[in-house]
Amino acid sequence: MIAEVLATGDxxxxxxxxDTNSAYISEKLEETGILVVRHCCAGDDMDTLVSLFKETGSRADIAVVTGGLGPTLDDITSEAAAKAAGVALFQDKAALKSIEDYFKPKKxxxxxxxxxxxxxxxxxxxxxxxxxxxxGFxxxxxxxxxxxxxxVPLEMYSMFSESVLPEIEQIHGNNRLFNRVKIISVFGLPESTVGERLHGITQDFPEIKPGLRAVFPEIHVKLYGRGKDSRYLDECIEQATERILKKIGKNVFSVDxxxxxxEVGKLLNEKKSTIAIAESCTGGLISHWLTNVPGSSTYFHFSGVTYSNQAKINxxxxxxxxxxxxxxVHEKTVKEMADGVRRITGATYGLATSGIAGPTGGTEDKPVGTVCIGIASPDSIKSFSYCFTFDSRIKNKEIFAMTALEILRRELLGITED
Amino acid sequence: MIAEVLATGDxxxxxxxxDTNSAYISEKLEETGILVVRHCCAGDDMDTLVSLFKETGSRADIAVVTGGLGPTLDDITSEAAAKAAGVALFQDKAALKSIEDYFKPKKxxxxxxxxxxxxxxxxxxxxxxxxxxxxGFxxxxxxxxxxxxxxVPLEMYSMFSESVLPEIEQIHGNNRLFNRVKIISVFGLPESTVGERLHGITQDFPEIKPGLRAVFPEIHVKLYGRGKDSRYLDECIEQATERILKKIGKNVFSVDxxxxxxEVGKLLNEKKSTIAIAESCTGGLISHWLTNVPGSSTYFHFSGVTYSNQAKINxxxxxxxxxxxxxxVHEKTVKEMADGVRRITGATYGLATSGIAGPTGGTEDKPVGTVCIGIASPDSIKSFSYCFTFDSRIKNKEIFAMTALEILRRELLGITED
Structure with a gap:
């Protein structure tokens, strides 16, 4: 079965x-064992779209198309599809109902x-x-x-997995191989090092193809398994995961x-502990991330984004x-920040960051990318210093915040420094 | 002149x-006034690549292809190009020199x-x-x-701008058209309403094609202008922008x-004012956004992410x-929060949020999506309530945070409620 993925839009x-939709769709089709042969993208131009749909229709067995279904004048995908199929447009009852259902609760x-x-x-x-x-249609x-x-990615994702993928799998039918995908998330090692530690996986587990993907600031190891025997496949995935855990060790923070x-939230819940944060250079990103997790109000008490020195003091x-x-920006300061936020909130742990995210504010002594992280626990106050070399304020904030959460994760797990 | 952009690689x-290369190349070609009609991507498969190159060769005037020139077995772009052109491969002196020059300093x-x-x-x-x-070749x-x-993007960028673009511009020659792109950012109106208010633009300004893009929670109106007379084009863009500003009004927050x-940072700087935030349901997102702007430490003092009631009180x-x-979650509470954070930090403005981001915590009275926003200024304390109906914790946080910043923007500009 040959699949093509199309995207439309000026x-x-x-x-x-x-276009990130095509990568998403390809990955899901690939996981289902379906071969994607081409991606194509065309703008909101009727002639181009009609000929693209006709060509694809003469070549592929299935095609997934995104874009151009909006309410505005430049949304012409439905009309182009009708022309390519040689049929007229008409008002569809189910489509009208979908729109009504969407608007109803919004009044x-x-x-x-x-x-x-x-x-x-x-x-x-x-x-x-x-x-x-x-x-869609x-x-x-x-x-x-x-x-x-x-x-729109969020609309597309759920429609694709709930409606499209099951139908494609049915078309795919008996040729179907079983598929497994396992994501192992790593932080704190370069992509090349993680890659080297995967050597030998394919030889020892021919059913499994490992893939690497940098999702800044994380590295994801993806194990794609494909085979006719689902139980054997599960065993292979499990063994390969164990092997990788041994090779990469404590830098793996999730295998789910x-x-x-x-992960940090799960550990805090398990230990019935709470957390309070004092953020300077991370500017609220740590608490934004923590509070993205549903139910985080159980363990997340407070974050003080103390950008000014006066706020740190007051x-x-x-x-x-x-x-x-x-x-x-000093280990002594972040220790006092971590200790202070723990004390004023009564949380089990206090976590603090102070550093230089850039682009300005760096000195020879403390260049842009410098960060100090403090953690106050019931029985100790520790601090750490790092200097990262990413040329971006946003990337610096992200790597600072991720490093702080990694320190908290290791503290919760009792992992001592390497 | 018709251009296509191709990417290769499993x-x-x-x-x-x-694939981010195709967007980069398209944008550069677009800026030069060259119409890109299609993007295509194929894997490292000889038959697919040969027929893709032949098809494109029969359709387009120029094509830019990335990928598949590496040293490994699956890099087959040169061979596919030779087959599509019906010629043989041979060792190229300039290519060999390029490789030697690269390795020489590395010994x-x-x-x-x-x-x-x-x-x-x-x-x-x-x-x-x-x-x-x-x-390349x-x-x-x-x-x-x-x-x-x-x-590899970094290698491609410099080769494209230094060698490829000048040659394409030469081929393009006298047919060159001037291009302008203008982005008008809107918040607080549905995409369909913004689209309706653009009606007539294309008729009155034939050189300009308006486009709409939803970048949640914003709507971007993009004006693409193309013409032979650059000064006239600038005038058209300016007039079209003014027309749109009149039609959409105060919901436009940026034309740059x-x-x-x-924008909020610029206004705070202009008014030599400072801001402090008290965030509950937005969980740090407002301060994360504000501190993403370089130089924000001038006006951003502090944010207290007071998730627990105790933190709100203490x-x-x-x-x-x-x-x-x-x-x-009440207007009276957010007023006290905004007033409190303004008082303890001495900032010019205090901004506060409290609401229910979900997925749990909603009641019949205050369903998920409810948010109260308070703003304390030197001469008043105001509060607002909204109920949004997005089925996502992250989306709720984003729309809450954006609404709070919009309230601050209107306060800074002295815009009264509509």
Missing amino acids: EIITGSVT RTISESNFKQALLPEGAECIPNPAGTAP VQTIGKCRFFFLPG GNSMQA VLGVTSETINEYGA | EIITGSVT RTISESNFKQALLPEGAECIPNPAGTAP VQTIGKCRFFFLPG GNSMQA VLGVTSETINEYGA
């Missing part, structure tokens, strides 16, 4: 948006332009969109089954695809002597 | 890497696999690669001039492509009576 063809009326979104090619089957106004063009989805903040009780003598 | 077609010898990289299709012209082992296939470049936090001085009587 914003992609002009380069003002990077908004459907505007003229939204009615346009209910026009589907004759013979198409609607794919409802619970998260937006643009219903399935349509045969040439010899190929086309799945049309909106371009969990985020660092979810809110956290850092002494002005320490700041005057050592400066804001 | 890593892209399987979705393990997102490394050229390996057998690197020699392969000097094999180019007969008639091709080498594009030297100063930053890597893979030389220019080759005519069909009626189309193909520019082949390595897939700036983020909301950058740190911000909210009265326990208010919390007991009205609850944490």
